[in-house]
């Protein structure tokens with residue numbers, strides 16, 4: 001009963017702060033087409049990412065959280081490097097790794113569909129320096145698989161899909177959902 005009370009208090013506190021426990025983002029390709037979604041859920045062991053995207057080359061692809069919530073097609077360089085608040089090296093197999101935004105590769109089936117679930121162990125949707133929402137980040141899928149050790153980003157080739165994980169404040173300020181045709185000439189906000 002006591003545990004339940006604590007749990008309820010935690011829920012209430014998180015509601016008061018308007019911190020999300022779940023968030024779904026749209027994933028776009030370099031041509032500006034929406035090709036799927038990623039659902040992010042706050043869990044005790046980290047942030048769960050349920051990713052469902054289509055039209056990829058069959059096989060393994062790198063997937064990472066990047067520094068900035070800006071997916072400017074076609075190269076998505078606007079999203080910056082891998083999200084790395086603790087100054088580590090790249091790669092889940094690197095002895096001095098990994099970036100907080102590093103994740104295991106996803107695999108597209110023969111039809112090009114990725115439908116999977118990954119945990120980002122260190123991340124949170126709540127506030128703090130490990131938050132992937134507080135200042136905003138982006139989720140990017142790469143052309144090739146991440147080899148887990150090569151600096152700075154695993155030799156993953158081009159960035160092919162991108163989804164903005166926007167901070168809540170920015171989300172509320174916008175009246176309408178992002179129009180992908182706008183991304184080309186979207187003004188810089190800071």
Ligand SMILES: [Zn+2]
Pocket residue numbers: 064082089090091098099101102152153
């Ligand atoms: Zn990395």
